Amino acid sequence: MLTQSQADQLIASLKEAARTEVLAWQKNLRQEELIVAVGDAKLQFILNMKRGPFEIRLHFRTKDRNIPLVRLDAAPYHTNPDGTELRNQPHLHIFREGYELAFAEPVDWYDVDKPLETFERFLAVIRTRFPAGHQLDLL
Numbered sequence: 001m002l003t004q005s006q007a008d009q010l011i012a013s014l015k016e017a018a019r020t021e022v023l024a025w026q027k028n029l030r031q032e033e034l035i036v037a038v039g040d041a042k043l044q045f046i047l048n049m050k051r052g053p054f055e056i057r058l059h060f061r062t063k064d065r066n067i068p069l070v071r072l073d074a075a076p077y078h079t080n081p082d083g084t085e086l087r088n089q090p091h092l093h094i095f096r097e098g099y100e101l102a103f104a105e106p107v108d109w110y111d112v113d114k115p116l117e118t119f120e121r122f123l124a125v126i127r128t129r130f131p132a133g134h135q136l137d138l139l
Contacts, residue, residue: 015128027051030050046062055073069126092125
């Protein structure tokens, strides 16, 4: 089991993509990237990315134990365990001890028409960078 303090530390740690070439984020294709903590190559994560014409989905988890840490989605409806509801709002799920990603909070920076900006905001949340750069696939 992961404690809240451990999860917060994992999310807050500076991380980099393991790839050495520019990421071309492709449309209508699920992509997976290996992410590594700066200064501790044994601490690894997986970033799943998918963008389509109507939705962007980003999911960040630990590699070794497959623990979900952060997820961005735009589902039309979400109910939090405390009964609060999100309707027609993009939202961010961040790990909560005992609940994993069951809770979500609305975000105002999700924009399906600006996928690169949305992606960069998510990267800021999870403190991750792509040293070689990232771009949208041009095809």
